[in-house]
Amino acid sequence: MITPLATPAATPPAPAPPGPPPWRSRFSMKLVGALLLAATLPLVPALLLANWLADSNAGVWLAPRVAERLSEVPGTYQELFRARKALYAERALSLARGLPHRAAAQAAYLERAVATVPRLQHAELLAADGRLLAEAERPRGRDEEGGWRPVPAEVSLPGGGTLRATFSIEAALFAELDETRELAETARDMDRARGELRRSILLVFAAMVSVAALLAVLIGHLMARRTVARLTRLAEAHRRVAAGDLSARVEPAGGGDEVAALSEGFNVMVEEVRQGRDRIVYLEKISGWQDVARRLAHEIKNPLTPIQLAFQQLEARWRATPGGDQTFGRLLGEAGEIVRQEVATLQRLVEEFSAFARLPDVAPAPADLGDFVTEFVRTSPQLGDRAEVTVTLAADRIPVALDAALMRRVLVNLTENAVQAAGPARAHLHLGVARARERAVLTVSDEGPGVEPALRPRVFDPYFTTKGDGTGLGLAIVKKIVLQHGGEVELGARPGGGACFTISLPLAGGP
């Protein structure tokens, strides 16, 4: 299985199916339907209430009884006026009865009458032929405030002639009457138009309520549209993931509601899927390369012994034949040196290749990451000879499940690289152990030249090397072992210069 080598991480995403998926319209229809129901349902009781209010208002203010009672009020005034008229006629009559016969006394009688008889304004005595015999007028005084209306009363005298008395009645009564009449007429008009009034008031209410409902629906619709849009984006991302594009992500905007949580969960899930897939792809790739390494080691190793043997025979034969050509002897000696050196290099290569090919499976055992790193430093004296090592441990224990032998290999490869990167100078190595985001994190950084960003994605590829005598297998082995531990390894830059490898491993069991 060498094929996956050629392709890095992702397969290209399949083209998305065209047009909106059917769920989308159904969802927004449901949402809008619910909003519509929510907005219109309260209208029914509201309208019933309005109807009742209109009815009861009309009942109080526009009851037929109100109009009826009011229309009877002028009749009451009529009674009052009649009583007044009768009273004044009575007074005029008694005035006539008391009239003195002597003509000389009549004027004084009338004068006295206007002064004493209540409400009598004017009195005149006419002879049978209409001649004015005597007349008296009440002096304008306090009685007249507020306005008065004249009420004439005439009495025919027994001996011919007429007594004409003018009484007064309060003008205010007439004003009151007019006002009442107007009111009664209004009530009557309103009563006639009562049904229509109720209808128009209800229509106004209905209009108000519709405006409110319309606003509610509109606002609700806008809000729903936002949610639908976010769900649409989520669904779109889902489709892309289903089509194989694991780089799809959703913006979890929207302020911590369920949709945002869903989006966030989706992102986490897709990220995990992506890492899992990357891991599988990488491991497949490595196993392909391991195959190649095994075959190569085999093919190279086999001819090495015959080459060595053949050359040893040649040298033995030369030594057994004394007195030969000295130049040839020297040449043979040099050639022998070269052959031995190259064969040794090839043998070392073969060893490394077959070591890479035979990389065993991880057999994890519970351990503390801090202890493991301390132990590594303590048992690697050659490291201390070539580098300044600083170890930063976490305050508490960090339980992990690891294969100590293979993990040791990881640290060896990483520290080896750091030492090599420092060149002839003494390397400065920083080992760190920490717990971050429910992961155990091991960092190996140095103060060397680091790796430029463009090269960083390739350093874990097998056979990638910038060194003349390097195999480029060191980091590939590192990554394979880390992945088999269920972890990830990343190369970054150390702040202040240098490379920084970060290995994160899953925490084992409880704290």
Place this chain on the structure above:
Amino acid sequence: MRRAAANPAALTHAAAACLVAATLVANPISAPALASVDPAPLRVDCRGEAGRLLATVDLGPAVDAGLERKLGNGLASTVRLTVAALDPSGAGAGGVERDFDVRFDVWTETFTVTIREPGAAASSRTVSDWATVRRLLATPAPFDLGPLAALPERFTVEARLELDPVTGLQLGRTRERLAHPAGGRSLLGSLAAFLLRAPPPDAERYRSTLLTRSDFAGGAASRAR
């Protein structure tokens, strides 16, 4: 989002429909049962004159004690009398309208009757007894029902008597009252005033028996019960 964006219009319509339905359910705006009562019989004297039909109606049965009480209550009232010639099925529009404004003055105890008819000068009379008013109303001057030629061959005469019809003036006053309750101006009141319609007429109807047009061609007079 295209679909969702297309929805508000449909939505608004649906809301409006719901609202109208709810309004109808909650508010039985019943058109009053018009013309559900059969008209009472009408005595009418018809006469052809210069090719026109003149009808003298007898509304004696209508001008009763109840009407006397209503017209004598001291308020200004209007009796609207409409006389029309209808074809046998009862169809036929228009008719001649005559308003009697009656007002009883509780101080002077007299009736003032003003008779108004479109196209004629108003005449006003002040009388002191109900009998005269009754006569004026029960046997009004003949109504000119238009050219005989325009009438169907067989027709009936219908008289409609309406007490205090809601006139445009009254409607205007009611609207004003709605729009300006307690002095100030009310927006909702204005809206209600805008939506206020004239109530349907509420008239007592009297109808004659069938008459034949040709009977009046020669200026003949006919009486129908």
